Amino acid sequence: MSLTTFLIQCLNSLQYGLLLFLVASGLTLIFGIMGVINLAHGSFYMIGAYMAFALSPIVATTLGGGFFSVLMVGVVLAILLGYALEWIFYSYLYEREHLQQVLMTYGLILVFEELRSLLVGDDVHGVQAPEILSGTLPLGDLMTYPVYRIFISAVCMVLALGMYLVFTRTRLGMMIRAGSANREMVQSLGIDIQFLYRVVFAAGVALAAFAGMVAAPVSSVYPGMGGSVLIICFVVVVIGGIGSIRGALLAALLIGFVDTFGKVLLPQAAGVLVYVLMAVILLWKPDGLFKAG
Amino acid sequence: MKPKVVFVLASFVALALYPLVAASFGIDLITKVMIFSIVALSLELLVGGTGLVCFGQAAFFGIGAYVAVLLSPQDGPASVAWLLPAAMLAAAGYAMAVGALSLRTRGVYFIMVTLAFAQMAYYVVHDTPLGGGTDGIYLMMKPVLGERIDLDRPIILYFFTLFALILVFGFLSLLLRSRFGRALAGIRVNEQRMRATGFETYPYKLAAFTISGAIAGLGGFLFAVKDGFVNPELMSWHFSGSVLIMVILGGIGHLRGALIGAFAFAFLQEVFQSEAIFGAFAKHWHLGLGLAIIASVATLPNGLVGLPAQIRDRLIGRSSRRAQAEGMRG
Numbered sequence: 001m002s003l004t005t006f007l008i009q010c011l012n013s014l015q016y017g018l019l020l021f022l023v024a025s026g027l028t029l030i031f032g033i034m035g036v037i038n039l040a041h042g043s044f045y046m047i048g049a050y051m052a053f054a055l056s057p058i059v060a061t062t063l064g065g066g067f068f069s070v071l072m073v074g075v076v077l078a079i080l081l082g083y084a085l086e087w088i089f090y091s092y093l094y095e096r097e098h099l100q101q102v103l104m105t106y107g108l109i110l111v112f113e114e115l116r117s118l119l120v121g122d123d124v125h126g127v128q129a130p131e132i133l134s135g136t137l138p139l140g141d142l143m144t145y146p147v148y149r150i151f152i153s154a155v156c157m158v159l160a161l162g163m164y165l166v167f168t169r170t171r172l173g174m175m176i177r178a179g180s181a182n183r184e185m186v187q188s189l190g191i192d193i194q195f196l197y198r199v200v201f202a203a204g205v206a207l208a209a210f211a212g213m214v215a216a217p218v219s220s221v222y223p224g225m226g227g228s229v230l231i232i233c234f235v236v237v238v239i240g241g242i243g244s245i246r247g248a249l250l251a252a253l254l255i256g257f258v259d260t261f262g263k264v265l266l267p268q269a270a271g272v273l274v275y276v277l278m279a280v281i282l283l284w285k286p287d288g289l290f291k292a293g
Numbered sequence: 294m295k296p297k298v299v300f301v302l303a304s305f306v307a308l309a310l311y312p313l314v315a316a317s318f319g320i321d322l323i324t325k326v327m328i329f330s331i332v333a334l335s336l337e338l339l340v341g342g343t344g345l346v347c348f349g350q351a352a353f354f355g356i357g358a359y360v361a362v363l364l365s366p367q368d369g370p371a372s373v374a375w376l377l378p379a380a381m382l383a384a385a386g387y388a389m390a391v392g393a394l395s396l397r398t399r400g401v402y403f404i405m406v407t408l409a410f411a412q413m414a415y416y417v418v419h420d421t422p423l424g425g426g427t428d429g430i431y432l433m434m435k436p437v438l439g440e441r442i443d444l445d446r447p448i449i450l451y452f453f454t455l456f457a458l459i460l461v462f463g464f465l466s467l468l469l470r471s472r473f474g475r476a477l478a479g480i481r482v483n484e485q486r487m488r489a490t491g492f493e494t495y496p497y498k499l500a501a502f503t504i505s506g507a508i509a510g511l512g513g514f515l516f517a518v519k520d521g522f523v524n525p526e527l528m529s530w531h532f533s534g535s536v537l538i539m540v541i542l543g544g545i546g547h548l549r550g551a552l553i554g555a556f557a558f559a560f561l562q563e564v565f566q567s568e569a570i571f572g573a574f575a576k577h578w579h580l581g582l583g584l585a586i587i588a589s590v591a592t593l594p595n596g597l598v599g600l601p602a603q604i605r606d607r608l609i610g611r612s613s614r615r616a617q618a619e620g621m622r623g
Contacts, residue, residue: 037401092591098401099346103541104590106534110583118577231412231530234405242401271416275409279394282406286397 001264004143009260015149015218017256018156022211023229024236024248025163026204032243033180033200036093039105042230043112044205047081048074048212049221050116053125067130067217074213075206082205086198094197113223122223129217152214159207160249167245176200180243235278241288250289301462301549308455312448320447321519326559327454328515331461333539333551335508340537341545342469343501344481348404349391349411350536353384353506355528356414357513359424360384362432362523370445373438380514381507387414388506392499408530415528429524432517444518454515461508466548468504477501542589544596553597561585 001009027041051074052067059070089108093101128134129148136144167173179186179196187193212225219225236255240247255274262273281289308327312320332354339345360383365371395406418424435445444450468474479487480494487494517523526532535558543554564570565578565585593600 031401037404089587096590098404099340099537099541099545100590100594102346102348102404103538104587106538107583107586107590110579110586114577114580114583118580227530231408235409238398238402238405238409268421271420272413275413275416278406278409282394282397287402 004139005264007139008143008145009264010257011145011149011153013257013260014253015153015156015256016260017253018153018160019211019215020229020232020236020255021249021252022156022159023208024233024240024252025160025245026207027233028237028240028243028245028248029176029200030204031237033176034090034094034197036090037098037101037105038090038204039102039230040108040112041204041208041233042226042228043109044078044082044208044226045212045215045229046116046226047112048078048209049127049216049219049225050120050212051077051209052127052213052216053221054120056127067128071210071213075210078206078209079202081209082202083198085205086201090201091194091197109226113226117223124220124222126220127216148217152218155214156211159210163245172199232274235274237288239278239281239288241290244288244290247288247290297547297549301552304549304552305455305459308458309452312451317447320451322559322563324447324451324454324519325516326555327451327458328512328519329536329539329559330552330555331454331458331515332509332512332536333543333555334458334461334465334548335505335512336536336540337545337548337551338465338468338477338501338505338508340540341547341550342465342474342481343477343498344484345396345498345502346404346537347407347502347505348530348533348537349407349409350505350509351528351530351532352391352411352414353388353509354513354516354532354536355418355523355525356387357381357384357510358517358523358527359418359513360510361436361514361517362430363424365432365434365436367433370434370443371436373436373442373444376436377511377514381510384510384513385503385507388509389499389503392502392506396495396498396502408533411528411533412530415525415530418528419525424523424525427525429522432521432523435518435521450515450519454519457511457515461511462548462552465508469548473497473500538586542586542593542596544598547598550596550598557597 023041023045026044027038030036030038030041052070055070055073056067059065059073063069063073085108089104093104129146133148133151135147137147137150139145167177175186175191175196179191179193179200183193186196232255236248236251239254240249240251255277258273258277259270262270266273308323311323315323332350335353336347336350339347357380360380361376364376364379391407391410395403395410398406419427424430435443437443437445442449442453444453469477476487476492476497479490479492480497484494513527516527539554539558540551541554542557543552544550561582562578565581566575568575571578571581589596593603595603
């Protein structure tokens, strides 16, 4: 493998890992703070990707602007969706057992998939990357690298940094950290935990949907994309440690590198490598790399 | 006799008499549902018996099915006498390996890890030429047992499956009443206390996990023989989800819950898929199924098994008191 190919694969790994982080951080937050195992989280990624596809003609005629206005509209819709879902479905699950959470969120997956099939159909669609970002960067003499992928990595990094700042520097972040450590205590201090949950849930949905939207031009949009992302995100959360944002970031990058280089070096075993990694880490640290709380 | 024993015996008698009135479509459908009942029973041993929520039952089922097809010779029918144990052993072997790792974790981790390992098995058959890749493979010659029992004939397979179902049911009800089963129940209720009493809980859980895998492998064997075909979709995580739904829908903590759940799930599926009722909308049957699942979480906390008691309490108006008492116990 030449140096340039190596570099390109590194950039790909980084981009994939950071994208995974966006989805997995919502999953780990929702579990860490609300104690809900959310199987429907992959569906939010799928919904985001389909929004990037389906909203673009609507947004273009009503608001004008291209990909970036679609992103804005999509994030707003995702936040509204998350807020409504928490209110209608998830708020009943807090005191229930994991088993019932699994069941209800699995039911939601089926509902989301069928609604998607009713509204948009079952075809595979491509999404155009925005004009400004559709160019390529020269790497070495022969190779080039698409600007859009660098854009994805950059946006994800900005978001990760933003999350870090919100968590460590703001009052909201303090409340969220406190809420994950001790729910009752936070409540008795007069903080509206119900509202806090809705904010966290809506943020998690928005992150997953945003990841789906920015990934759409690279991965294309297809039925079943939610399921595969969900399972990889479980692996991320298991490796990183449930509830730990830091762990999710490290684990997502690790998986990004293992998966991308696995596909290049060992194509037959690429699907399995990620799970082998998980098995090894479980042998070594059953609670994940960073255990929260 | 207790009502629940009567119920189970009556169900088995009804299943044995069913072929007298059924057409070939019905035989095929009920064979399939009985196979799903076997897989649901295997999961009930984990979920209801031991308190382990496994989201990877499809892998054990799929391995049983694949081994049955891969080991069958091309030139003549294999004998059930060795093919069935081989399929169950392979599934049990994978279950033991997965269990040894995933039982190091607990709670929600366990759910995710079992799901991930099942997905790993899925990718092995999906991506490698070992099992025919995404296309799957055909079972050319269906296995036989002696001269008489040829599983190629649907009616024989029907009774073979019924026999297997009754055996599994009987085995599990004995197992759960044995000292071993009592220990599992203790682990479910309070593992910490079991340890304090001097039980090494890990081997018990691993044994339950392995037995469950073997039984799911039996289901996979029967399914491969029924369809004469295997493909990676047998191991898809949606099947693990469906089996979990059967167990919960039926009612956790009762073996007959798994039976009722498997039949109720198949019934729901047939209803929502029926074009006579839903017309063109039947194509989107997952929507109705998903809504039915959500409704069952909201309205049936104890599953279908608990429904008679729920209705009785509602009519007599004791539900609030009963709920309070349960809340205190839980």
